[in-house]
Each structure stands twice: as C-alpha cells, then as structure tokens.
Amino acid sequence: MGSLLRSLSGVRWGELRDATGAAAGGIPPLLSRIAYGDEDTARIAIDDLGDAICALGFVVGEATAPTVPFLLELAGSPHVACKAELLDLLGSIYQTDQWHSAASATQDRKHDASYRQQTGWETASRTAVCAGRSVIEGVASSVRPEEATPARKLLQVMDDTLPFPEL
Template identity: 85%
Template sequence: MGSPLRNVSRVRWGELRDATGAAAGAVPTLLSRIAYGDEDTARVAIDDLGDAICALGFVVAEATAPTVPFLLELAGSPHVACKAELLDLLGRICRTDQWHSAAAATRDRAHDASYRQQTGWEAAARTAVHAGRSVIEGVASSVRPEEATPAQKLLQMMDETPPFPEL
C-alpha cells in the first residue's frame, strides 16, 4: 500500500466550498491529522471534518464528495485510529437528504431550481460512499469488533438507502 493521502493534493480544495460556506482548504490538514495523528488528534480532526463536510450531521456541500474517497482510504488503512468514527461520518454522509427533502417540498414552485446544485452534492456524496463498498466490506470482515461492527452497520444502512430519484 502506498502512502496514505498521496492524491489529496490533486483536488483543488481552495476552489470548493465546505458545508459552512467557507473554502475547503482545511480539509487536507484535517485528513492528515486523521492519518498520522494519535487517537485523540484523529478524533478531534474527524469531528472538525464532519462539521466541514457534513454540517449538523445532515448537510453536505460541494467538498463532501471529493473528501469521501480519502475517508474510505483512511477507514481501510490498518494503522489509522478511530475507524468507528470514520465509518459513522461516512454513514451520516450517505444518509443525508436535506437538500433533496427541501427540493421535494418546493416541487412546482419557483425556488425549486435553487436546490439543483445542492441535490447534486448529495447525490455525488452518496454515490462516493457506495463506490467504497469493497473497502467497507474489508473493514466489516475485521477480527476487531470495534471496527467490524460499525462497518457492518454501515453496509446495512447503505443497503437500505436507495439512490436519489431524478428531480
């Protein structure tokens, strides 16, 4: 396995917005803290990253989908702490439907079109989580229950979370 996060610099984080509306330039640093920090550092970084890419646990943004492959990479890495927290964040991202719900509630109204971009972010984020199924299955087969159990729960949730309908 290569070094974790070697492709993180290929993403133009400064051009993406996080869930707070700020530039997503802090995402690589937070990912690095998760990858290379001790357990306490990783836990704080996961919490901060969650605020940035899945605000309030249910609002994703433009930077969310590009972050998911790195979360999956970290979750599948044997030396990363806090896998349960990473899997929980991936689950929150996958379950998110805030923008789709808002768009559905405004269907046939003038401002329905204003949700198109945000619903695209949700769809892309959910698709990115589903694309990492093999990584999550690998963690689910771990002999460590503190890793396997949250991964199994995420797989079940993914099975119960259908793709978004076309709006």
Template identity: 75%
Template sequence: MGRLLRTVSGVRWGELRDVTGAPAGRIPPLLSRIAYGDEGSARRAVGELADVVCALGFVVGEATAPTVPFLLELVGAPHVVCKAELLDLLGSICQADQWHSAAAAAGDRHGASRRPQVDLEAAARRAVHAGWSVIVGVASSVRPEEAGAARRLLRVMDDAPPFPEA
C-alpha cells in the same frame, strides 16, 4: 502526506467550499492528522472534519464528495485508529438528503432553486457507495467496533441508495 493520501494534493481544495462556506483548504491537514496523528489527535480531527464536510450530521457541501474517497482510503488503511468514527461519518454523509427530500416534497415548483444542493447530496452519496468494497472488507474486521460500524454503514447504504439521475 506520505503513502496514504498521496493524491490529496490533486484536489483544488482552495476552489471548493466546505459546509460553512469557507475555503476547503483545511481539509487536507485534518485528513493528515487522522492518518498520522496519535489517537487523541486523530479522533479530534475526525470531529473537526465532520463539522466541515457533514455539519450537524446531515448537511453536506461542495467539498464533501471530494473528501469521501480519502475517508474511504483511511478506513481501508491498517494502522488508522479511528475507523469506527470515520465509518459513522460516512454514514451521516450517505444519509444526507434534506435538499433532495425538500425538492421532492415541493415538486417542480422550487426544484431548480434547490438543484445545486440536491446535486451535492447526490454526489456525496454516490462517493460513499463507490467505497462499498472497502466497507465490506472492514465489516469482517476482528475489531468489533470497526466491524459493527462497517455493518451499520452497509445497512445505511442499503436504506439510502444513490439518488436517481435527474
């Protein structure tokens, strides 16, 4: 994969499921296209990746949290062309809380049945928050679209702190 994403092969993607329920093995090639593809290819790859790690802008899955560190690595890389789109995707991941909200609204009646999904949302949100320093760095970019997207993500992170441990 090159200098960027060199640890992506350390994740057992074939054992993880994306939000569609399919094996997550298509995630590394999408990350590679974002890192090394031309601008059009990279932007299309971000859209395809969003469909498998944060469907509809609010549904996360088993492969979402393991993908986030690579998204943050790409956001921090100087030559990646679609940082604003990646930051927006990270914002969607951070805001995902449909299962957490449903479990909280239902109280303990259905909490156990929702626990796996709530845990996936919590892990994904924690992974985004772990990249705070990268995002702060991009917030001072000379590229307005990147800086603006990073500042929006920081506001999202302020509004969506990590879920409390259960």
C-alpha cells in the same frame, strides 16, 4: 504526506466550499491529522472534519464528495485510529437528503431550481460512498469488533436507504 493521502494534492481544495459555505482549504490538514495523529488528535480532527463536510450531521457541501475517497482510504488503512468514527461519518454522509427533501417539497414552485446544485452534492457524495463499498466490506470482515460492527452498520444503512426522490 507518506503513502496515505498521496492524491490529496490533486484536488483543487481552494476552489471548493465546505458544507458551511467556507473555503475547503482546511480539509487536507484535518485528513493528515487523522492519518498521522494519535487517537485523540484523530478523534478531534474527525469531529472538525464532520462539521466541515457534513454540517449538523445531515448537510453536505461541494467539498464532501471529493473528501469521501480519502475517508475510505483512511478507514481501510490498518494503522489509522478511530475507524468507527470514520465509518459513522461516512454513514451520515450517505444518509443526507436535506437538499433533496427540500427540493421535493418545493417542486412545482419557483424555488425548486435553487436546489439543483445542492442535490448534486448529495448525489455525488452518496455515489462516492458507494464506490468504496469494497473497502467497507473489508473492514466489516475484520476480527476486531470495534471496526467490524460500525462497518456492518454502514453496509446495512447503504442497503436500507431509499433512493433520492424524483425531482
């Protein structure tokens, strides 16, 4: 796969489900298209990947957190196109709280236990984005405004987003 995405094969994609509930085996080819495709190919792949790991822009799945380090790797690479779209996707992932909100709303009822797994996906995904803060800060210092502006926006989102509610 080249120097980018070298550790992609270390993830057991076949054992994971994406945000739609489908098998996550389609994620590695999408990441490769982002890494090595032209701008149009990358843009389509980011859109498709967003549907898989952050459905509807606010629902993450089991495969989201394992995908985030690769998104950060791509966003930090000097030769990858569509960094703004990658950073927007990372921002959507960071802000997801659908499962936490649902669990909080059903707290003290018998259904709240059913959200435990999904809230874990949200927590793991947000933690993965936080782990890449230095990459995002690096992009934010770019002299290219089309890269720096969305990176600064993501940093602001990270600083302004409230912690998940106590469950």
